[in-house]
Amino acid sequence: MSREGLSTAAAEVPVAAVRTATEPLGEQDLRALDAYWRAANYLAVGQIYLMDNPLLREPLAAEHIKPRLLGHWGTTPGLNFCWTHLNRVIRDRERKMIFMAGPGHGGPAVVAQAYLEGTYSELVPNVGQDVDGLRALFRQFSFPGGIPSHAAPEVPGSIHEGGELGYVLSHAYGAAFDNPDLVVAAVVGDGEAETGPLATGWHGNKFLDPATDGAVLPILHLNGYKIANPTILARIPDDELTALLTGYGYHPYLVAGDDPAAMHQLMAATLDLVFDEIAAIQRAARTGAGTERLPWPMIVLRTPKGWTGPATVDGRQVEGSYRAHQVPISECRTNDAHRAQLETWLRSYRPDELFDEAGRLQPDLGLLAPRGDLRMSASPHANGGLLLRDLRLPDFREYAVAVDKPATTSAEATRVLGAWLRDVIARNPDNFRLVGPDETASNRLDAVYEVTDKAWQAEIYPSDDTLAPHGRVIEVLSEHQCQGFLEGYLLTGRHGLFNCYEAFIHIVDSMFNQHAKWLRTTNGIPWRRPVASLNYLLSSHVWRQDHNGFSHQDPGFIDHVANKKAEVIRVYLPPDANTLLSVADHCLRSRQYVNVVVAGKQPAPQFLTMEQAVAHCTRGLGIWDWASNDDGDPDVVFGCCGDVPTLEVLAAVDLLRQHLPDLKVRVVNVVDLMRLQDEREHPHGLPEAEFDTLFTPDKPVIFAYHGYPWLIHRLTYRRRNHTNFHVRGYKENGTTTTPFDMVMLNDLDRYHLVMDVVDRVPSLGSRAAALRQHMADARLAARAYTREHGLDTPEVRDWTWPY
Incomplete structure (x- = not known):
C-alpha cells in the first residue's frame, strides 16, 4: 500500500499546512480543554513551590513556600499540553495509550496528570481529592520523605523515568512490540534529541511490524533550550529539520505557536490526522492490503520554554529562554517581590474556577479524563506485572549434553543453549524476544533461526538470510537500543534475553544503573507488580577473545553490577553447557532481578551430568x-x-x-x-x-x-x-x-x-x-x-x- 492509499486528509496535508486545517474544537470544548491544561499547570507549579495554602485561599506568605525549591518547570507545560490533548484522543477513539516523558525531569506534569485522573489518589490514599490531598501532593514533591522530581516509579503511568536522557524512543518501541492495540506517545525533549542513543532511537520504526505490533507516536518537543544553552534541532530551519525526520522514515507534522487558543485547535486537528494515519497504516498491514513500509506520523511541537510562566524576572527574560528550565523565581521566601510575582503566576491559572470549595477538580473538567484502564496513568501496560504471563518453557533437561566422565567430552555451551531458546521462542510467539547487537549467530545462538527470523521492516535482498517483518529476534548494532527495547518490553509485561559480547556490554552501564534502581524502588511500592527479570547473556568473553585482542577483553561489567543493591542483583558463571541450561531456565522464570550470566561459546570440556548440574546450580556452589x-x-x-x-x-x-x-x-x-x-x-x-x-x-x-x-x-x-x-x-x-x-x-x-x-x-x-x-x-x-x-x-x- 502506498501513501496514496491512506485517507485523503492524511495523505495530502503537507508538514506545516496543518495550520490551515478546520478547527475541530467547539467553543465549549476549547474552554474545557484549556481549563484542564491550566489545572495541570497549576498543580505543577504548586508542586515546585508550595507546602501549604494549596488553593491560595489566603495571601501567599513565606511559610507557605518550600525552603528548598527543586524541580523543572521549563518542559512541564509542554508535557501537560500533550497529555491533555492525548486524553481527548483516548476518549473519542477509545485507544489504549501510555505516555513517556523523555524529559523525565518534567515530573511535575506527569504527577499532576495522574492526580487529575484520580489514579494517584486511588493508589496513594493520603493524597486525596480535596484540599488536604492537594497540600500533601504539593508538599511531597522533591521533599524529604516524599517523591523524586522525575517521572519516577512512584508516579502512576510511568515506565520511563527520564533521569538519563536518550532512551525514550527505544523504551517506546520496546513497549509497542507485540502490543497491537497500544499506542505509545513518546515526548522527545530537544535536549535529549542531541544524545547518541536518541539519534539512533529514531530507527526503531524499522523493527516495528504494523501487523502485529502497536504504534509509537514521537512528539519532538522543541522549546529551544537546555539548562543553559540553545538546542540544535530548535535552531535549524524547518526544511532541514523536516528532511532529517523524513529521512528517518517519519511523516512529520508541525504544531508551533504560543497562543493557547490557536495551539489547542492546531494540536487537536493534527492529532486527528495523525491517528487517522496510524489507523490506516495498521489496517493496511492487518488486512493484507499492502506490504510497503510507510512512514509513520510524528509531531514536531514548538512552544516557548516555560510556556505560561513568568515572562521576566528581575528584568531578565524567562519564558522562552533557558532561565525557565528549572525554578524561574528562586527567592520567594526571602524576597517579597519574588513572592508577589509567584502569587500572580499561580493566580493566572484561576484555580478558583478549576477546583470546588472542597478542593476537588470541577466535575465537568473531571469528565475530560478517560475512564478506568484507558487513563494513561492507570494503564496496566505501565504496570507490566499486571499483564505478565509465565513463559511456557521446555524442559531444559531434555537438551542435556551427555557427560559419561568429567572433562573428557567437549561442547559449545551457548550453542546448546541456543537449541533450548529456539523452543522457548516457538512456545511463546508473542511474549518473548531475543535482542542483541548483531551477535546472535556469533554467540552460537543461531538455532533460534529455525523457528523465527530477525525483525526487519527495511528492504530485503534475495541474498539476505533470516530477515522478515514478523521476526522474534531483534538485532541492531547499538547496545543502547537493545537494552532500551528490552526494558520497554519487560516493563510492559513480557519476557526477554539480551545477548552481547562481554566487553561491550559496558556501553549500557548507565542504562543498567537506571533499570536496577527502578527495580529496587518498585520493590517498595505495593501497587507496582513484579515484572520479568532483565537477563543478560554475556559470551565471547575475556578469555576467548584472543583473536580480537585487547580491545575486546574486559570482564568488568560484573564489578559494575555488584555495586547495586543485593535484592535485585544476581550473577552466574556456569562452567559448562548443562549448568548453563539450568541457570538459564532459572533466570527466565525469575522476577524483579537483573540476572547476569557469563558463558563461553567455544568448544570446551563438559564437567557435570544434567542431574549433577541441577543440584550444583541449586546450591550455587x-x-x-x-x-x-x-x-x-x-x-x-x-x-x-x-x-x-x-x-x-x-x-x-x-x-x-x-x-x-x-x-x-x-x-x-x-x-x-x-x-x-x-x-x-x-x-x-x-x-x-x-x-x-x-x-x-x-x-x-x-x-x-x-x-x-x-x-x-x-x-x-x-x-x-x-x-x-x-x-x-x-x-x-x-x-x-x-x-x-x-x-x-x-x-x-x-x-x-x-x-x-x-x-x-x-x-x-x-x-x-x-x-x-x-x-x-x-x-x-x-x-x-x-x-x-x-x-x-x-x-x-x-x-x-x-x-
Missing part, C-alpha cells in the same frame, strides 16, 4: 568430589568461578596429583557468584559456618576467577579465612594471542596455579622446589611454542581429566 582427594581435611582449597578458570584449576589439580600425590586438595566450584558474600549482605550469601565448612577457616585458598581478582576479595572480606585467599583473575593484560597464552599473561594458567600452591602450603617447603621450577619452565615452553607455531601446545589443547 559446592565441592566437586570427583576432582578432590582431601578426605575432609584439605591441605589446600582450589576455588574456581567461570568456565576457563575451572578448566585451569582442574588441569592444575591433575599436575599436583602427578607430582605431589600425597597433597590433599579440595575443589570448590562457584556458579552463583553472590554465594561468596556474607548472608547479611546478600540474600544468596552463605552463612559463616557453611562458608568455613567449604573453604576451611584456616587453610590456603587459591581462587581462580573469571574477572578482576579484587571483586572476590571484596565479596569475601568479612570471612574468617579471607587473609588466606589468594585470587587469580584478569589483570588487564591482553593482546591478540592464543587462548592459553591469554591465561598465562594474567597468571591464571595451570602452571602458575601449581606454583601458587607450592608458595602457600606451608608443609611443602623446599621439597617442592623442583616442581615449582618445572612449572616455571613449562610456562616458558608453552609461550615459546605459541610464538613458533601460532597454537597452544598439544598437552594444553588436548588435555582431558585422566582420573
Whole structure:
C-alpha cells in the first residue's frame, strides 16, 4: 500500500499546512480543554513551590513556600499540553495509550496528570481529592520523605523515568512490540534529541511490524533550550529539520505557536490526522492490503520554554529562554517581590474556577479524563506485572549434553543453549524476544533461526538470510537500543534475553544503573507488580577473545553490577553447557532481578551430568568430589568461578596429583557468584559456618576467577579465612594471542596455579622446589611454542581429566 492509499486528509496535508486545517474544537470544548491544561499547570507549579495554602485561599506568605525549591518547570507545560490533548484522543477513539516523558525531569506534569485522573489518589490514599490531598501532593514533591522530581516509579503511568536522557524512543518501541492495540506517545525533549542513543532511537520504526505490533507516536518537543544553552534541532530551519525526520522514515507534522487558543485547535486537528494515519497504516498491514513500509506520523511541537510562566524576572527574560528550565523565581521566601510575582503566576491559572470549595477538580473538567484502564496513568501496560504471563518453557533437561566422565567430552555451551531458546521462542510467539547487537549467530545462538527470523521492516535482498517483518529476534548494532527495547518490553509485561559480547556490554552501564534502581524502588511500592527479570547473556568473553585482542577483553561489567543493591542483583558463571541450561531456565522464570550470566561459546570440556548440574546450580556452589582427594581435611582449597578458570584449576589439580600425590586438595566450584558474600549482605550469601565448612577457616585458598581478582576479595572480606585467599583473575593484560597464552599473561594458567600452591602450603617447603621450577619452565615452553607455531601446545589443547 502506498501513501496514496491512506485517507485523503492524511495523505495530502503537507508538514506545516496543518495550520490551515478546520478547527475541530467547539467553543465549549476549547474552554474545557484549556481549563484542564491550566489545572495541570497549576498543580505543577504548586508542586515546585508550595507546602501549604494549596488553593491560595489566603495571601501567599513565606511559610507557605518550600525552603528548598527543586524541580523543572521549563518542559512541564509542554508535557501537560500533550497529555491533555492525548486524553481527548483516548476518549473519542477509545485507544489504549501510555505516555513517556523523555524529559523525565518534567515530573511535575506527569504527577499532576495522574492526580487529575484520580489514579494517584486511588493508589496513594493520603493524597486525596480535596484540599488536604492537594497540600500533601504539593508538599511531597522533591521533599524529604516524599517523591523524586522525575517521572519516577512512584508516579502512576510511568515506565520511563527520564533521569538519563536518550532512551525514550527505544523504551517506546520496546513497549509497542507485540502490543497491537497500544499506542505509545513518546515526548522527545530537544535536549535529549542531541544524545547518541536518541539519534539512533529514531530507527526503531524499522523493527516495528504494523501487523502485529502497536504504534509509537514521537512528539519532538522543541522549546529551544537546555539548562543553559540553545538546542540544535530548535535552531535549524524547518526544511532541514523536516528532511532529517523524513529521512528517518517519519511523516512529520508541525504544531508551533504560543497562543493557547490557536495551539489547542492546531494540536487537536493534527492529532486527528495523525491517528487517522496510524489507523490506516495498521489496517493496511492487518488486512493484507499492502506490504510497503510507510512512514509513520510524528509531531514536531514548538512552544516557548516555560510556556505560561513568568515572562521576566528581575528584568531578565524567562519564558522562552533557558532561565525557565528549572525554578524561574528562586527567592520567594526571602524576597517579597519574588513572592508577589509567584502569587500572580499561580493566580493566572484561576484555580478558583478549576477546583470546588472542597478542593476537588470541577466535575465537568473531571469528565475530560478517560475512564478506568484507558487513563494513561492507570494503564496496566505501565504496570507490566499486571499483564505478565509465565513463559511456557521446555524442559531444559531434555537438551542435556551427555557427560559419561568429567572433562573428557567437549561442547559449545551457548550453542546448546541456543537449541533450548529456539523452543522457548516457538512456545511463546508473542511474549518473548531475543535482542542483541548483531551477535546472535556469533554467540552460537543461531538455532533460534529455525523457528523465527530477525525483525526487519527495511528492504530485503534475495541474498539476505533470516530477515522478515514478523521476526522474534531483534538485532541492531547499538547496545543502547537493545537494552532500551528490552526494558520497554519487560516493563510492559513480557519476557526477554539480551545477548552481547562481554566487553561491550559496558556501553549500557548507565542504562543498567537506571533499570536496577527502578527495580529496587518498585520493590517498595505495593501497587507496582513484579515484572520479568532483565537477563543478560554475556559470551565471547575475556578469555576467548584472543583473536580480537585487547580491545575486546574486559570482564568488568560484573564489578559494575555488584555495586547495586543485593535484592535485585544476581550473577552466574556456569562452567559448562548443562549448568548453563539450568541457570538459564532459572533466570527466565525469575522476577524483579537483573540476572547476569557469563558463558563461553567455544568448544570446551563438559564437567557435570544434567542431574549433577541441577543440584550444583541449586546450591550455587559446592565441592566437586570427583576432582578432590582431601578426605575432609584439605591441605589446600582450589576455588574456581567461570568456565576457563575451572578448566585451569582442574588441569592444575591433575599436575599436583602427578607430582605431589600425597597433597590433599579440595575443589570448590562457584556458579552463583553472590554465594561468596556474607548472608547479611546478600540474600544468596552463605552463612559463616557453611562458608568455613567449604573453604576451611584456616587453610590456603587459591581462587581462580573469571574477572578482576579484587571483586572476590571484596565479596569475601568479612570471612574468617579471607587473609588466606589468594585470587587469580584478569589483570588487564591482553593482546591478540592464543587462548592459553591469554591465561598465562594474567597468571591464571595451570602452571602458575601449581606454583601458587607450592608458595602457600606451608608443609611443602623446599621439597617442592623442583616442581615449582618445572612449572616455571613449562610456562616458558608453552609461550615459546605459541610464538613458533601460532597454537597452544598439544598437552594444553588436548588435555582431558585422566582420573
